[in-house]
Amino acid sequence: EPEVTQTPSHQVTQMGQEVILRCVPISNHLYFYWYRQILGQKVEFLVSFYNNEISEKSEIFDDQFSVERPDGSNFTLKIRSTKLEDSAMYFCASGRDRSYEQYFGPGTRLTVT
Amino acid sequence: GNSVTQMEGPVTLSEEAFLTINCTYTATGYPSLFWYVQYPGEGLQLLLKATKADDKGSNKGFEATYRKETTSFHLEKGSVQVSDSAVYFCALSPDRNSGNTPLVFGKGTRLSVIA
Numbered sequence: 001e002p003e004v005t006q007t008p009s010h011q012v013t014q015m016g017q018e019v020i021l022r023c024v025p026i027s028n029h030l031y032f033y034w035y036r037q038i039l040g041q042k043v044e045f046l047v048s049f050y051n052n053e054i055s056e057k058s059e060i061f062d063d064q065f066s067v068e069r070p071d072g073s074n075f076t077l078k079i080r081s082t083k084l085e086d087s088a089m090y091f092c093a094s095g096r097d098r099s100y101e102q103y104f105g106p107g108t109r110l111t112v113t
Numbered sequence: 114g115n116s117v118t119q120m121e122g123p124v125t126l127s128e129e130a131f132l133t134i135n136c137t138y139t140a141t142g143y144p145s146l147f148w149y150v151q152y153p154g155e156g157l158q159l160l161l162k163a164t165k166a167d168d169k170g171s172n173k174g175f176e177a178t179y180r181k182e183t184t185s186f187h188l189e190k191g192s193v194q195v196s197d198s199a200v201y202f203c204a205l206s207p208d209r210n211s212g213n214t215p216l217v218f219g220k221g222t223r224l225s226v227i228a
Contacts, residue, residue: 004156035216042218045216091157107156
């Protein structure tokens with residue numbers, strides 16, 4: 001069964017460094033999302049992406065964040081200069097069409113020291 | 114605004130016990146409602162969904178009914194198994210007419226089932 005994959009599973013970085021989190025959505029899906037979950041808190045929406053552009057973003061998704069679909073298969077989230085408060089589990093999700101079902105990856109745990 | 118509140122965990126039950134995890138929501142418009150489950154080391158998996166009032170979603174013995182009058186979507190299972198141990202997330206999609214809008218999640222409830 002097709003699934004969303006994410007790499008790495010765990011990333012440790014120093015404050016101020018750039019990180020890129022990678023996701024491979026399900027191949028025939030058109031809608032892509034990033035969410036994050038700070039430990040012990042809610043899963044929060046960051047950004048959605050469709051037709052090679054951002055379709056919606058939350059207030060969390062500031063200028064330090066960017067997304068890209070560089071090659072038609074990967075979907076990346078970049079944080080330009082990480083802060084301690086960026087430490088969280090980051091989930092990628094994809095959806096095929098205007099249905100409501102989003103398929104989630106296993107997540108990348110980002111630890112900023 | 115849109116929000117989801119679910120009962121705090123962890124919840125610990127013996128095998129074959131009855132499970133209820135409460136979920137209430139606040140939303141404008143006509144949301145769709147979901148339960149996602151996260152097994153250890155895995156991603157979020159859709160467990161069940163309901164797209165309009167009085168719909169009942171069901172899967173793997175789990176059920177939840179969309180109750181507009183009480184703005185609730187409580188998850189139930191009649192007899193839990195050890196393999197049901199996981200974190201359960203209630204979520205809503207704010208606008209069922211547009212689709213693919215961002216999900217709004219609750220905090221998650223950890224369920225541990227002991228033999």
